[in-house]
Amino acid sequence: MSHFGLFSTEHILSIGGYLLFYLIILFVSQFFSKKSFATVISCFIVIMKTAELVIRNGVYGETIQQLIPIHLCNVTLILAVITMIFPSKNVFQIIYYWSIGAVAAILFPDSRVGFPNFVGISFFVTHFFILFAVVYQMVYSGYRPTLKGFFASFVWINIFAGIVFKINEILGTNYMYINYKPAFQSPLDYFGPWPHYIIIVEIIYVVLGLLCYLPFRKRHFKYTNI
Template sequence: MNKFELFSKEHFFYLVSYSLITFLFIILSLKVENKKKFARNSAIIIGILKISELAYRLIVLDEPIRFLLPLHLCNLTLIAAIIAMISGSRFFLNLTYFWSAGTVFALLTPEVRINFPHLLNIIFFLTHFYLIFSAVSCIKTFNFKPTFKNLIKAFKYVNFAFIIIFFINLMLGTNYMFVNYKPSFRSPLDYMGPWPYYIVCLEIITFICFALMYLPFHKKKR
């Protein structure tokens, strides 16, 4: 079983190939007659894939349940995206759009440890690139137009999640969202100082990312 290496040729190949697939998937979603049905069906398929991954890790790899909870930001965003694509809820469209900003960092420093064509590798990249598709669908399919108020709400809710998950980590001995300490693998957090200083850096970076995602709509309104 080939071990995944960060910033290897395989890593960059995955980023490029899955980017192309996502781009084609977005184009297809814009061409179909019933765009909302397309978004809904894609969300159901992605949900099944994610459940399959968790079942594999629990049954085959015998991982403890406490490490399988969907409490990392990308998993929370994936849940929001699935609900948003199925229901069209403005609340979840807002979370999906802004929270998907974290996907870029997750793809640059993925937590996957096994190379393609292993199931865990495929599902990791598919689900994370699906968040990019979902962010585009929020705008193109569901006609969601972010406002500055939406930005503040998304930032407020992500901080609320940070606080709740910090205490969950203390109870379970986990490190979801990496809010209790830095991950053991290489990541951008290595350059942001020790705890809790890297948390402050994350707060600033998160707000800047949210602001950049709002900027095109601010200019359009002006």
């Protein structure tokens, strides 16, 4: 297997196709019970992700320790599934800001195969589901990102990264690409050696997180008599 070309025709069509697919799903969801629809689609995603992991282990020979769901996007996916079934304003805040990682993964995918291979399909479907879960809860639950939520997400991502760093040392893995750079082409290639690229990623996360918050900030207007 080999990575399909970054921003190749296949990559661009994949992004556009899956985006259109989820927009259709969002439109269709309005004709069903919101709770039932969220539960059904979340269960489907769990089944799909489980099947992907089984195939990657049984067919492609990836080991169990390589398939532990502790990459940031996998953890965000788990939280997205949970909060779709059991809505939570606090968990939504984490998912909203951590979904930045899903966007990065879609633009710079660590996917060895593309359409029509099931593993490649699952990669995009599950990553786009994170974004779908955010939009779905904003539309139907009325949730909105907050500045407090951003700070909480920043604290939790650093705590989690510290834990994953130690797990990587023990297992010889590189979850979250925090112990060294990934083998595939990514923006991290331009951010210097370890640990400099981690610091730069932290800064980018803060900048992008604040930008994602700005459209939803509360505006206070002062009126004066002229």
